[in-house]
Each structure stands twice: as C-alpha cells, then as structure tokens.
Amino acid sequence: MTAGGGGLDAFVATVRAASRVAGGFAAALIAIGVLVVCEMVFVRYVLNQNTIWQTDFVTYSLIAATFIGSPYVLMTRGHVNVDVLPHYAGPRFRFWLAVFAATVTLAFAVTLDVLTFLFWKEAWDNKWVSDTMWRARLWIPYMSMPIGLTLLALQCAADFAALVSGREPPFGISGRRA
Amino acid sequence: MSPTTQGLLVLAATLVMLLSGAPVAFGLGVVSIVFIVIFQGFDALHVVAETFYAGLNDFTLVSIPMFVMMGAAIGSSPAGKDLYEALDRWLYRLPGGLVISNLGACAVFAALTGSSPACCAAIGKMGIPEMRARGYPDDVATGSICAGGTLGILIPPSITFILYGIATETSIGRLFLAGVMPGLMLTGLFMMWTLFIIWKRGFRAHAPDFRYTWAEKMRSVPKVLPFVAIIIGVMYVLYGGVATPSEAAGVGAALCVVMAVVIYRMWKPKDWWLILRDTTRESVMILTIIAAAVLFGYMLTSLYLTQTLAQSIADMHANKWVLMGLINLFLLVCGFFIPPAAIILMTAPILYPIIKAAGFDPVWFGVILTINMEIGLIHPPVGLNIYIVSSIAPDVPVTRIMWGTIPYVLCMMLQIVLLCMFPEIATWLPDTLMGPVGPGR
Numbered sequence: 288m289t290a291g292g293g294g295l296d297a298f299v300a301t302v303r304a305a306s307r308v309a310g311g312f313a314a315a316l317i318a319i320g321v322l323v324v325c326e327m328v329f330v331r332y333v334l335n336q337n338t339i340w341q342t343d344f345v346t347y348s349l350i351a352a353t354f355i356g357s358p359y360v361l362m363t364r365g366h367v368n369v370d371v372l373p374h375y376a377g378p379r380f381r382f383w384l385a386v387f388a389a390t391v392t393l394a395f396a397v398t399l400d401v402l403t404f405l406f407w408k409e410a411w412d413n414k415w416v417s418d419t420m421w422r423a424r425l426w427i428p429y430m431s432m433p434i435g436l437t438l439l440a441l442q443c444a445a446d447f448a449a450l451v452s453g454r455e456p457p458f459g460i461s462g463r464r465a
Numbered sequence: 466m467s468p469t470t471q472g473l474l475v476l477a478a479t480l481v482m483l484l485s486g487a488p489v490a491f492g493l494g495v496v497s498i499v500f501i502v503i504f505q506g507f508d509a510l511h512v513v514a515e516t517f518y519a520g521l522n523d524f525t526l527v528s529i530p531m532f533v534m535m536g537a538a539i540g541s542s543p544a545g546k547d548l549y550e551a552l553d554r555w556l557y558r559l560p561g562g563l564v565i566s567n568l569g570a571c572a573v574f575a576a577l578t579g580s581s582p583a584c585c586a587a588i589g590k591m592g593i594p595e596m597r598a599r600g601y602p603d604d605v606a607t608g609s610i611c612a613g614g615t616l617g618i619l620i621p622p623s624i625t626f627i628l629y630g631i632a633t634e635t636s637i638g639r640l641f642l643a644g645v646m647p648g649l650m651l652t653g654l655f656m657m658w659t660l661f662i663i664w665k666r667g668f669r670a671h672a673p674d675f676r677y678t679w680a681e682k683m684r685s686v687p688k689v690l691p692f693v694a695i696i697i698g699v700m701y702v703l704y705g706g707v708a709t710p711s712e713a714a715g716v717g718a719a720l721c722v723v724m725a726v727v728i729y730r731m732w733k734p735k736d737w738w739l740i741l742r743d744t745t746r747e748s749v750m751i752l753t754i755i756a757a758a759v760l761f762g763y764m765l766t767s768l769y770l771t772q773t774l775a776q777s778i779a780d781m782h783a784n785k786w787v788l789m790g791l792i793n794l795f796l797l798v799c800g801f802f803i804p805p806a807a808i809i810l811m812t813a814p815i816l817y818p819i820i821k822a823a824g825f826d827p828v829w830f831g832v833i834l835t836i837n838m839e840i841g842l843i844h845p846p847v848g849l850n851i852y853i854v855s856s857i858a859p860d861v862p863v864t865r866i867m868w869g870t871i872p873y874v875l876c877m878m879l880q881i882v883l884l885c886m887f888p889e890i891a892t893w894l895p896d897t898l899m900g901p902v903g904p905g906r
Contacts, residue, residue, distance in 0.1 A: 314741035317530050317748060321722075324531065324715025328708060342524050345711075349530060349752070350521045356749040365746040366488035366753065367804045373486040388487035395491040398498055399517065406514035432518065458486055 295448055302445035303362055309438050310359025316352040320345045340421045347428035354435025358442035361392070364459060373458040382450075385457030389447040396440035403432035466504075468773040475500055475770060489807040490753040497757070497764040504768055513760065520759030521752055524711055525631055530748035531714030532622050535695075536578030537743040538721040541736065542729045544692055545574055545587025551685035553595075554677045561660045563599060564609060567592040568659065571613025572652045575620045576696055580747075581842050585614030585850045589857045602666060603861045608869025609659050610857075611850040612876070613652075615839035618805060620648035622699065622714070624751065625805055625838060629831045631755070632813035636828070637710050638703050639902075642895040643828045644835065647880060650890065651836070654876040662872070688728055695720050751806050758810030765815070775818040785823040786885070789833075792816060793881060796834060800841025804849075808838060828902075832891040833881055840877050843870040 327341035360366055368388070373381050409415075411426040449455040475496065482492035494517075501509050539545070552566040552573075559565055567588060574584045589610040596606035618625040621641035630637035699717040702708050708716075722740060725731050731740075765771045778788065799808045813834075820830045842850045845867055855863050884890055896902075 310742070310745060313749065314738075314745040317534070317744055318741060320527065321531060321534060321715055321718050324527065324712060325719050328712050328716050331712075332708065345527050345715075346522060346524050349527055349748075350518070352530070352745065353521060353749050353752040353756070356745050357753060360746050360749045360753075361488070363746060365750050366490060367750055367807065368486050368488045368492075369483045369802050369804075370486050371802055372484045384486050387485050391482065391485070391487040391495050392491045395494045395498070399494065399514065402510060402514040403517070405511075406518070429518070432514065 295452060296454075299445045299449055299454070302358075302441045305438060306358040306362045306442050309355050309435070310363075313352040313356025313359065316348045316355070320348040320352070323348070340423075343417055343419050343421045343423050347423070347431075350428060351431035351435075354431045355438070357435055358438040361439060361442050361446070370458060373460065378457075381457045381460065385450055386447075388458075389443060389450055393440060393443040393447060396436055396443050400433055400436035400440055403429070403436055407433055468769050469777075471500075471504065471768055472770045472774065475765070475768075483803065489804065490750075490757040493754070493757040493761045493807075493811070497760040500764050500768065509767075512763070516760050516763045517756045520756035523631070524709075525627075525637070526752065526755065527711040528627055528637070528709075528714040529624060529751055530744060531711065531718040532579050532624055532627070533747045533751075534718035534740065534744040535622075535699075535714065535721045536580045536583055537740045537747070538718070538725045539574075539577045539692055540580065540583040540587055541739045541743065542725040542731060544577070544689070544725070544729070545570070545584075546591050547685065547688045548574055548577075548692075549588055549591040551689045554682045554685050557677060561663055563592075563596055563601070564605070564659045564663065565656055567596065567609060568613045568652055568656050571610070572616050572620060572648070573693065575614075575617035575648075576622070577692055579617055579621075579623050581614045581617040581839075582849055582853055584617040585610060585853045586857070588613065589854050593854065593858050597858070601663065603858070604865050604869030605659060605662060606869075607854045607858055607861055607866040608871075608873060609655065611843045611848075611854050611866065611870045612655050612873030614850045614853070615842045615877075616648055616652060618839060618842075619644050619651065619832070619835050621645060622696075622703075623835070625809060625835050626831060627710070628751070628755070628806055628809045629813055629834060632758070632810055633817045633827055633831075635831060636895075636899075639828050639895040639899055640831050641700070641703065642898060643832050643891040645894055646890050647832050647836070647884060650883070651877065651880050654880060655873055658872050658876055691724050691728065692721065695724065754807055754810055758807075761811060762814045771815050771818070774815060775822065778819050779822050785825070788819070788823055789825065789885065792819070793833065793837060796837035797840060800838050801844055803841075805835075805838035805841065808841075809834065826888060826892060828895060829884070829888045829891045833884055836877050836881050836884075840874055844874055 323341050323345050327338050330336050331338050373384050376384060407426060407429040410429050415425040417423040417425060446455070450457060478496050478499070482496055483489060498513060501513065549566065549570045552570045553563060556562040556566045556569070570588045570592070571584055574588055578584055592610055593606050597603065617623070621644050623641065623644060626640040626644060627637055629635065630640050695717055699713045702713040703710060731737070796808065796812070799812065817827065820827060842848065845851065851863065851866050851870065854866055855861070
C-alpha cells in the first residue's frame with residue numbers, strides 16, 4: 288500500500304524536522320524556566336528583594352513549552368494513550384482504529400488552532416496586559432498557542448499521511464499481533 | 466435532555482475516545498468541544514481557548530516539570546546503579562538482604578525520581594539479573610521490582626500528589642507528608658512478603674563465605690549521598706515553609722543536574738539533551754492532559770453533570786464505607802486501563818465533592834487514590850511496570866511476571882484496608898508537623 292510520491296516523503300520529513308526544532312525550543316524554554324526559578328529564589332531569599340517578572344515569565348515559558356513541544360511529543364509517541372484495544376486488535380481493525388485516532392487528533396489540533404488564534408487576536412487588538420505587577424503584554428505568551436497548534440496539526444497530518452500510505456504501521460505496532 | 470442522559474452520552478463518548486487509542490489529552494479535548502457545541506451552541510466555543518490556557522496558567526504547575534527534571538537528571542545518570550550497589554554492600558549479610566536492597570533502593574530511588582517507570586528500569590536493570598544469578602525465583606525477582614517501582618508515585622515528592630493537589634485545591638505539602646508513612650509501610654509489606662515467600666521455598670540468600678570489606682562499603686556512599694541530601698533539603702524547604710513547591714523543585718532540579726554533571730561527568734551535550742528530552746516529553750504530556758482535563762471539567766460542570774452525579778450519590782444515603790468501596794472499585798478498574806495522571810485529572814473534580822460530602826479527609830483520600838493507581842501500574846492489561854521489567858528480563862514469560870506481581874497487588878489492597886481502618890497512618894504526620902486542618906478546607 289506504500290504510495291510512491293517523493294512529495295509526500297518530503298512533506299513528512301520537513302514536518303518532522305520542524306517538530307524536532309520545536310522540541311528543542313520547548314526543552315530550552317523549560318531549562319530557562321529552571322534557571323529563572325533559581326534566580327528568583329536567590330533574589331527573594333538571599334537578597335531579600337521583591338521579584339516582579341519571574342513568576343509570570345516562568346509560567347508563560349512553561350505554557351509555551353507545552354504548546355510548542357506538543358508536536359515533538361506527538362512525533363515521538365509521548366502523548367499517552369490507552370493502547371489495550373490496538374494491542375490486541377487484528378491488523379485491519381487496528382488500522383481503522385489508528386485512522387480514527389489520527390482523525391481525532393487532527394480535528395482537535397485544527398479546531399483549537401483556530402480558536403486560540405482568535406483568542407490571540409483579541410489580546411492583540413485590545414492590547415491586553417497581565418493583571419500582575421509585570422503588566423506583560425499577553426499577546427506574546429498567547430502567541431505560543433496558535434504556533435504550537437499549527438505545528439501540531441502539521442505533525443498530525445504527516446502522521447496521518449504516513450499511516451494511510453503504509454509508511455508507518457498503526458500505533459507503531461508491526462505484524463499481525465503484538 | 467436530562468443531565469443523566471447527557472452524562473451517559475458523555476461517558477460513552479469518552480470511553481469510545483479513550484479505547485480508540487487516541488492520545489488521552491486530545492480525546493478529552495474533542496469530547497469536551499463536541500459536547501459544549503451540542504448542548505450550548507457554537508457561541509460557547511469562545512471560552513474553549515481561554516479555558517484551555519487557564520488550565521496551565523498557574524505557578525503551582527511549574528513544580529511538575531521541575532520535579533520531572535530532578536527525576537530525569539538522576540534517571541539518566543548511573544545513580545540508580547550506585548544506589549543499588551550501596552544498599553547491597555551494606556545489607557548483604559541480612560537474610561534475603563538482596564531483596565531488601567532492591568526494595569529499599571526502589572523506595573529511595575522513588576523518592577529521588579518520583580517516577581515509577583524510571584525506578585523500575587533503573588533498579589531492575591541491576592537488581593533482576595543479580596537476583597536471578599544468585600538463584601532467586603524468577604517470579605520473585607521480577608515481581609518485587611515491578612512492585613518496588615510503584616512506590617515512586619506514593620513516596621514524596623510525587624507528581625501524582627501534585628496533580629491531585631492541583632485538581633482538588635488540597636495542600637501539596639500536606640499530601641507529600643501524608644504519603645510518607647503509607648509509603649514506608651507498603652515498602653515494609655513488600656519486604657515481609659518477599660522474605661516470607663523465599664523462606665517458604667527454602668531459599669537461603671548469600672554464600673556464607675562472601676564478604677564486602679569496609680573499604681568497599683564506604684566507597685559506595687559518596688556518590689549516592691549528595692542526591693539523598695538534595696531530596697532531604699527540598700523536603701525541608703517545602704515543609705519548613707521556606708519556599709513554595711515550585712521554588713523548591715526548581716532549585717532541586719538545578720542541583721540534581723549539577724550533581725549528575727559533576728559526579729558522573731555528564732559534560733557532553735548529548736547527556737544534557739537526554740535529560741532535557743525526557744523532561745520535555747513527560748512534562749508536555751502531563752501539562753497537555755491537565756489543560757484538556759480542565760476543559761473537560763468545565764464541560765462537565767457547565768452541563769451540571771458533576772453536580773447531578775454528586776447529588777444522586779448523596780440521595781442514595783449509602784453507608785459511607787460502601788461508597789468508599791465502590792469508589793475504590795471504580796478507581797481500580799480505571800487504573801487497569803488508563804494512566805494515573807489522566808485518571809486523577811479526570812476523576813478528582815467528580816469524586817472530590819462526593820468525598821467531602823461523605824465526611825472523608827481529602828488528604829487521606831489522595832493517598833488511597835494513589836495506591837489504587839499503583840495497583841494499575843502492575844496489573845494487566847496495561848501494567849506499565851510489567852512491560853518495563855519484561856524488557857529487562859525478556860526470557861522470563863510475561864505471565865510469570867504477572868503472577869509474581871499478584872501478591873504485591875494484595876499487599877497494596879491490604880494497605881488500603883489498613884488506611885481505611887486507621888486513617889491516622891496517613892494523617893498523623895501532616896497533622897503533627899503542619900497542624901490539624903480547620904473545618905474550612
């Protein structure tokens with residue numbers, strides 16, 4: 288059932304490369320978050336000074352890491368699922384289960400992508416700022432949502448294409464039975 | 466449509482979604498969005514993005530990736546091997562000392578990493594071949610490691626407790642403390658069972674002429690001590706009220722990474738990437754489920770499903786212990802199929818009002834819930850730890866490993882019964898160190 292098209296291979300490879308970059312960026316955001324927490328502890332408990340931006344910055348960094356890292360985690364099958372049925376199903380049923388699961392993931396990513404874009408645009412148009420001392424411009428942290436979800440939707444589409452073209456076995460399970 | 470019918474529809478759709486193999490977070494998200502649209506119309510969609518974002522916009526959640534990084538730094542290093550060796554060298558003279566070393570190493574490593582799979586893999590890689598080489602039966606060698614690995618989510622710092630604390634707005638520090646005594650008791654029960662079964666089968670541990678020198682014993686300590694000191698430091702900071710869980714976890718994570726780099730010379734970028742990669746994968750997975758579960762909870766609440774269910778159960782006027790038995794059965798069945806993080810985030814908002822209304826302590830219930838989740842980790846059909854151990858000892862049939870875990874499942878059930886009979890096992894330590902909780906909690 289493997290489709291020939293080099294175009295599809297190029298699409299899948301490009302999306303996977305983008306997901307890997309996104310994964311690296313998310314990892315960097317988490318690492319920066321750890322460093323900022325350490326800096327915050329030093330300022331607050333050693334220097335006995337107030338902290339202003341750190342709490343917001345770390346929270347926003349980890350939110351951004353969640354959305355932007357999501358395509359990488361999907362690519363590496365890190366998003367947990369209940370794989371009892373796929374594990375014991377026959378190959379044909381397992382294939383259709385995988386098609387259903389991929390469709391669900393794609394539908395979720397596209398729907399939430401549109402909704403978060405509208406949410407981001409509202410923050411941009413109305414110049415929303417956080418209600419904390421830092422008064423951060425909220426379109427900046429909100430931006431991570433449509434960006435991450437667009438990449439997630441692309442990764443879902445690549446996974447879907449790889450599945451239906453026979454490039455990837457359903458749920459990564461090869462053979463007649465697991 | 467009545468809330469009961471709506472509830473049944475939501476339940477059926479959620480089950481279909483989860484059993485299809487779709488990622489839990491995305492499945493929950495789709496069910497939530499579909500039912501919001503069906504029952505509230507397209508206009509209600511404007512809250513979806515905001516609710517999803519709000520689910521993550523909480524500084525307390527920062528502690529999750531930080532604790533995950535602590536575990537990843539230790540799990541990526543040979544610390545598990547060193548811990549195992551240290552305990553073996555100090556305890557090898559005891560009858561069944563190797564089993565005690567293994568389970569003790571699991572308990573300490575669990576505290577260090579907070580992750581059951583990491584604990585199982587790290588201690589199992591050393592412990593299972595060693596136990597089998599010394600003639601321990603296969604089912605005891607593999608079953609004890611499977612069970613020991615589950616201690617990771619009960620002995621603090623535990624991500625399971627953080628998730629429960631966030632979902633039910635219960636004090637995370639109190640939950641951590643509540644897990645200490647049951648965690649130690651469960652470790653003791655595992656040890657007692659293992660010693661009993663190897664004694665019953667006529668197995669006598671070590672060759673009598675075998676000796677470790679004092680120099681060998683002392684050499685095993687320095688590599689392990691710094692990590693244990695960090696965990697004790699984090700706990701002290703947390704319970705002493707010096708810093709918040711997120712701050713304590715952040716500093717703990719940084720120190721664990723530094724220690725792994727210094728002690729095990731993990732200088733290469735590849736080593737750093739391994740730590741960051743594992744942290745990113747687990748943190749993103751958990752945080753995405755949290756955001757989706759918040760959306761799911763919003764959908765349930767806005768359709769009055771949670772309130773209707775809680776009211777229906779209250780109207781049954783069932784005996785509170787019958788209710789607790791049913792809740793345990795429900796959690797047990799969920800644990801057979803669904804990962805702990807997803808179960809807690811999906812069920813805690815529903816169960817919490819019921820627990821409160823029945824007069825149970827939410828902190829105590831957090832411990833009960835966690836032990837139920839532990840059972841799911843070593844019980845088929847999912848039983849994650851079973852498959853991890855199977856990959857370490859591929860020549861041991863999976864069915865043999867499963868049979869080996871059954872006595873430990875019974876130990877956990879016994880622990881739940883003991884906790885129901887004597888709730889103080891969980892509540893005494895937090896009440897003593899942090900003071901009793903007022904009626905307002």
